[in-house]
Amino acid sequence: MSLVEGRDLHKIYSSDSLQVRAVDGLDLQIDEGEFLSIVGPSGSGKTTLLHLLGLLDQPTAGQVIVRGRDTSRLNGSDLTRIRRENIGFIFQEFNLLPVLNALENVELPLRYRAMKTAERQKRAMEALDTVGLSQRAGNRPSQLSGGEQQRVAIARALVAKPALVLADEPTGELDSENTCRIIELMRRLNEELHQTFAIVTHDLFVADYTNRKITLRDGKIVSDEWQEGRPLNCDLPFED
Amino acid sequence: MERGEMPRFILRNMWRRKGRTLLTIIGIVVGIFAFTVLSGLSARLNQQLGGAKKFYTNHITVVPTGGNLFGAAGKYLSLSKVAEIEAVPGVRGAVASIGLPLDLQSGAGSGTPEIIVGTELSGGGPELLAFTALQSGRLLQDGDRGKVLLGLNLANKFNAGVSDTVQMRGVDFQVVGIYKATLTAPDSFAFVSYQDGLDLFRAANPYFQVADIAGSIDVLAQPGVDSEQLSVTIQNQVSDIKAISPNDAVKQISQFSLIFNAILIGISLVALLVGGLSIINTMIMSVSERTREIGLKKAIGADTRSVLGEYLLESALIGVLGGLIGMGLGVALIAVLNTAVKTNGANVFTISRSVILTPVIFATFLGTLAGIFPALRAARLKPVEALRED
Numbered sequence: 001m002s003l004v005e006g007r008d009l010h011k012i013y014s015s016d017s018l019q020v021r022a023v024d025g026l027d028l029q030i031d032e033g034e035f036l037s038i039v040g041p042s043g044s045g046k047t048t049l050l051h052l053l054g055l056l057d058q059p060t061a062g063q064v065i066v067r068g069r070d071t072s073r074l075n076g077s078d079l080t081r082i083r084r085e086n087i088g089f090i091f092q093e094f095n096l097l098p099v100l101n102a103l104e105n106v107e108l109p110l111r112y113r114a115m116k117t118a119e120r121q122k123r124a125m126e127a128l129d130t131v132g133l134s135q136r137a138g139n140r141p142s143q144l145s146g147g148e149q150q151r152v153a154i155a156r157a158l159v160a161k162p163a164l165v166l167a168d169e170p171t172g173e174l175d176s177e178n179t180c181r182i183i184e185l186m187r188r189l190n191e192e193l194h195q196t197f198a199i200v201t202h203d204l205f206v207a208d209y210t211n212r213k214i215t216l217r218d219g220k221i222v223s224d225e226w227q228e229g230r231p232l233n234c235d236l237p238f239e240d
Numbered sequence: 241m242e243r244g245e246m247p248r249f250i251l252r253n254m255w256r257r258k259g260r261t262l263l264t265i266i267g268i269v270v271g272i273f274a275f276t277v278l279s280g281l282s283a284r285l286n287q288q289l290g291g292a293k294k295f296y297t298n299h300i301t302v303v304p305t306g307g308n309l310f311g312a313a314g315k316y317l318s319l320s321k322v323a324e325i326e327a328v329p330g331v332r333g334a335v336a337s338i339g340l341p342l343d344l345q346s347g348a349g350s351g352t353p354e355i356i357v358g359t360e361l362s363g364g365g366p367e368l369l370a371f372t373a374l375q376s377g378r379l380l381q382d383g384d385r386g387k388v389l390l391g392l393n394l395a396n397k398f399n400a401g402v403s404d405t406v407q408m409r410g411v412d413f414q415v416v417g418i419y420k421a422t423l424t425a426p427d428s429f430a431f432v433s434y435q436d437g438l439d440l441f442r443a444a445n446p447y448f449q450v451a452d453i454a455g456s457i458d459v460l461a462q463p464g465v466d467s468e469q470l471s472v473t474i475q476n477q478v479s480d481i482k483a484i485s486p487n488d489a490v491k492q493i494s495q496f497s498l499i500f501n502a503i504l505i506g507i508s509l510v511a512l513l514v515g516g517l518s519i520i521n522t523m524i525m526s527v528s529e530r531t532r533e534i535g536l537k538k539a540i541g542a543d544t545r546s547v548l549g550e551y552l553l554e555s556a557l558i559g560v561l562g563g564l565i566g567m568g569l570g571v572a573l574i575a576v577l578n579t580a581v582k583t584n585g586a587n588v589f590t591i592s593r594s595v596i597l598t599p600v601i602f603a604t605f606l607g608t609l610a611g612i613f614p615a616l617r618a619a620r621l622k623p624v625e626a627l628r629e630d
Contacts, residue, residue: 051624054539056539056623056624056627057622057623057624076544077543077544080538080541080542080543080544081543083539083541084540084541088540089539089540091536091627095532095533095536095627097533097536098256099249099252099253099255099256100249100252104249108537108540109540109541112537112540112541112542112543112546113541156540160541
């Protein structure tokens with residue numbers, strides 16, 4: 001059984017005169033432990049596909065099946081629950097809450113599942129430690145660099161131990177050094193913790209690190225290749 | 241979601257836009273401040289009217305035609321009406337009284353007017369005077385001349401005790417008794433005999449030619465006789481008078497509080513509208529500014545209810561803060577004003593539990609209500625659309 005499966009997915013945006021087929025009849029299976037990238041030119045439907053797989057958006061037609069469960073007929077609160085229990089997100093703009101410090105940001109997903117404060121803080125601290133930022137737990141996002149902010153966001157995506165982490169252009173706002181650090185961090189998390197990742201990117205350097213590269217064009221998969229991931233070599237340890 | 245830690249984050253969120261949040265709170269503060277002060281005034285008035293009811297409603301009050309409970313301006317009853325009324329079957333006694341301001345220039349002062357009331361002391365007079373308990377001394381009795389029975393405020397004003405002498409309108413009176421505080425109008429009354437009252441009245445109105453007059457006549461019913469029915473009989477049998485039954489008296493008194501309370505409610509409604517709209521405006525702006533954050537929270541597992549609760553709580557908090565500050569300022573002003581007029585003996589405002597609690601509860605309710613629409617808007621945002629927002 002696949003972790004997440006898309007069956008004949010369509011997503012059509014209609015305005016008065018225009019119909020955009022953002023995702024146009026697409027089948028895809030993601031299995032446990034995969035480290036895959038989704039690439040393609042702008043407007044090829046990468047982000048829309050990610051939103052559909054992450055249950056943030058609903059397809060115009062087709063099904064998203066999470067751990068064998070068809071989600072196409074579920075209502076908003078059921079989708080929220082399945083998302084909460086199975087999926088973590090990483091965004092291009094980090095999307096950390098500015099009024100919360102790093103630890104509180106990482107804790108946030110656990111707050112929505114009625115966990116005791118002590119347990120929550122312990123797990124959030126562990127997640128921060130995993131990304132090498134336990135020293136910065138008390139800092140607000142404005143006091144962190146872009147790379148550090150994205151590492152906090154990765155910790156937030158991991159903290160609830162989701163089956164699948166979906167990352168939308170996670171290195172889009174980072175310089176090349178930090179890009180290297182972030183993608184290697186995700187690869188290590190995949191290798192050491194068997195965390196499944198699906199990464200949308202237009203950066204082929206990032207895509208080269210993944211074991212499976214799916215290329216989209218006009219809402220369709222034009223290639224789905226397995227590859228040897230680029231060896232970890234950016235040799236840029238985190239400073240702390 | 242652990243509710244206990246929410247307010248901390250909500251306060252931080254509110255503090256992101258200090259200026260706007262403060263201005264919104266000030267909007268509530270102004271409304272609630274006015275509401276509190278008016279409530280204090282209203283509470284005082286209602287208290288006074290409550291006491292007045294006790295004072296006026298144990299008997300039928302007869303006044304000149306066209307008058308109300310508090311007499312008829314410039315019109316007086318002939319004393320011969322006393323005998324006419326006493327002849328009506330069912331009447332146990334009729335007591336003439338005449339009132340005049342304690343000070344020549346009175347009427348301009350704040351608070352309860354200070355009044356000298358001359359009451360006929362034969363017949364039912366002393367019984368009418370026993371409307372409330374004495375703190376010290378005794379009631380006036382038949383044959384008393386040059387004696388006065390003081391309400392507590394006047395006793396304090398004259399700084400007089402029983403058997404002290406006080407001067408009213410240039411005439412010396414000996415204090416025979418002092419009432420306990422009623423917190424209402426009679427606290428500022430000085431009761432003397434009818435004859436003494438009439439003498440003072442004549443001295444003040446040297447050109448007034450009528451010999452024996454009464455401002456009003458208070459009528460006591462015989463036991464077992466219905467005062468309402470008796471009031472109608474008196475009205476029918478005695479000419480040129482208006483008989484006010486206990487029920488009519490209550491109605492007349494209630495009308496005053498009704499009008500005042502209507503003004504209070506009107507002002508509160510304006511406060512509600514202005515304050516509520518400004519909260520709605522602020523919250524809509526907050527929701528728009530944080531659309532992305534709401535999308536993020538939903539993406540990582542916040543359900544509709546937690547988003548709704550978060551924004552409702554923020555809005556309610558604006559109401560609570562505005563309410564607490566506004567009420568605090570209102571109560572402070574009341575305290576200052578009460579102290580300023582204390583020399584007069586009478587408080588202008590009353591600080592009761594409801595004066596303190598109602599504005600705060602009202603503001604909290606207002607804040608919550610105003611938050612419903614913006615909070616629903618936030619809660620209904622679709623995560624994918626909210627995340628796309630810049």
